[in-house]
Amino acid sequence: MKRERIEEIAELLDKRGKLTLEQLDDYFPRVSQMTLRRDLLLLEQEGRIIRVRGGAMSVKEVQKVSGEPYTKKTALHTDEKIKIAQKAARLIDENTSLFIDGGTTAMYLAKEIPDINVHIFTNGLAVAIELAQKKNVNLTILGGQVMKDNLSTASPVAQVYFENTNFELAIISASAFTPQNGFSCGSQVEADLLKTTRRKAKALYMMLDSSKIGKIMPYTFARLEDIDVLITDDNFPADLKDMFTQKNIVVM
């Protein structure tokens, strides 16, 4: 009981990297903060976490890479993204092959994916690192020039390689969405890649947190009706939801 909780905390911390005591309290409403504190103390003594003011952070997380620009971006809308990622993870079946993009939401998805036998293609460096830790996941990363801002790769040449791969499902995310302009992102090559994704996958699942709604980025890579499932958070506007469901797109 105690040990179970502690292990759960450790796991959670490995996934999220860092948690405040308040966040932990939300996850474990049945015990007091003091108990959680004591658990953290124990985990610290085991060398698995580091207690910091306000909460704790995972040692594994620190070991990965230090203060890169990427982690900064990670902080925004974290909770929504994790929830979306959890929903998406549940949609992945064993013994299938799928594509995941390189965005931040995708990275959370990578964390949530269970260690099952699947073949995953990705153009995200951070996603790849995360998935490489799962023994049963067969992983292929798309090569190409690395974009420093989001640690994902894209290049026309890599497209050729991409053309020769097969997968059933693609789970991608967009930087912006409006009904008129569809799903868009900030780079031409990325848009091309995602367009190819749309062509090659039997089904296209889109992860979109509601903060992206109403925004427009330069390159549209999919329209509203191009997707099969939309995975979003609770703040998704009802009228928009209707627009999707009317086109037989599942919104969840």
Next chain:
Amino acid sequence: MKRERIEEIAELLDKRGKLTLEQLDDYFPRVSQMTLRRDLLLLEQEGRIIRVRGGAMSVKEVQKVSGEPYTKKTALHTDEKIKIAQKAARLIDENTSLFIDGGTTAMYLAKEIPDINVHIFTNGLAVAIELAQKKNVNLTILGGQVMKDNLSTASPVAQVYFENTNFELAIISASAFTPQNGFSCGSQVEADLLKTTRRKAKALYMMLDSSKIGKIMPYTFARLEDIDVLITDDNFPADLKDMFTQKNIVVM
């Protein structure tokens, strides 16, 4: 003055691993605790330290403690590898393009490379993550199936893509070396990749720490005379060194 102090704090912290504010106060009696706090905050934002209750700890220190399969391997012969990496880093000129492999020594090399204008190709995920942090380094990662044990990619298909790239210099490392069997590694596809490297690069620099000498791995990818420069540590046997220099190979 301010920056100097901050650097000094960072250095101290890297050495000692962890320091309380009181200890820091002893080291810097001329400034107030508040100033030290502000310095620590700055260092934390730079991602170099982690502030904990009572003081701060060095990120490097945390990173040392191993846990993962990959990180475990990293821990072995660390000092030699870092020295070799430092030597290799000095050989890289601005405005050139080069290939770096995906091994552990290569990862240390990535850390040591200054933030200069170069184009780097690599098949190492960890190497890529490290290099992605340098603003001026143009980075391309070779795609392919990811090998979980060493976080590097290799696949016949990626080879095709590789063929279309150009670089002047390749800095690679081997898992094993004997004069008879040359430089060898543990995987067929990796050997193929490194062979291609040998063909495409104008010059081939080999990083080899002395612990690899006398070992044999299944796949040879280069012979003694194939390389141009051998970068090794101080324990490299003198007789072997002669063998290389007699073939006009620089040993350093």
Next chain:
DNA sequence: CCAAATTTTGTGAATTTTTCACAATTAAAG
């Protein structure tokens, strides 16, 4: 099955650490 012993947990006060706001000082620029 019950009671004693042990472990785990919760609570509020005490302590410590950290933050905050503003003044004082120092360094830099014109």
Next chain:
DNA sequence: CTTTAATTGTGAAAAATTCACAAAATTTGG
């Protein structure tokens, strides 16, 4: 030599952490 900006110091306010002890839960032994 002013003026401006940056850095630093101070004490109070806020927050987080620890502490001590009682309550609750779990385990143990009869």
